[in-house]
Amino acid sequence: MIDDESLTGLIRARLPDADVRIFDRTGTMDHFNVTVRSRGFAGHPLLEQHKIVYAALSDALKDGRVHAVELTTIVSEA
């Protein structure tokens, strides 16, 4: 279980400019829809963009704070 603010913080630790949208799929605060928009994705294929986010969430996934993520990544042009 993790709150939106902490989850956003983990992602921004890797992608400081990230715009993060979070939706709690199950109401249990551990299954999320996450959309991340960042300039940090530029030049990375989709698979690598997702790996960047998963690396940011690595500890939270391992210790069970985050159980499942449905992830969308968007390259920010701004």
Added chain:
Amino acid sequence: MSTDLQEEIGREVAANKVLVYGKGTKTAPRCGFTLETIQFFDNFGVPFEVIDVLENMPKRQALADMTDWPTLPKVFIDGKFYGDTDILGPMAQSGELKTVLETAFGRPLGEQKQTINLH
């Protein structure tokens, strides 16, 4: 470390053009994302295999290490790792996935049954 498991995974990946490591089986998926992935490939009309690793933590760890991808399901096509439906969905929409599958199976694919709503 875990060389036997890596060899086992390598054999399974080589033996199946489309392989899903997931939670539960094709007929009895035990995770919404695994079910979604099964429906996804059913829709494409290509043969695929699902290997249940729900209870096999050492194998799940070996898979995570090999792919640098922490979650299940994990999809391999023609020996290459493609992540999950969050990756495959956009690839299907762009038409890229159809090309990948046609190359893998060496034949043209028919029209998809329908555009599926992934979520």
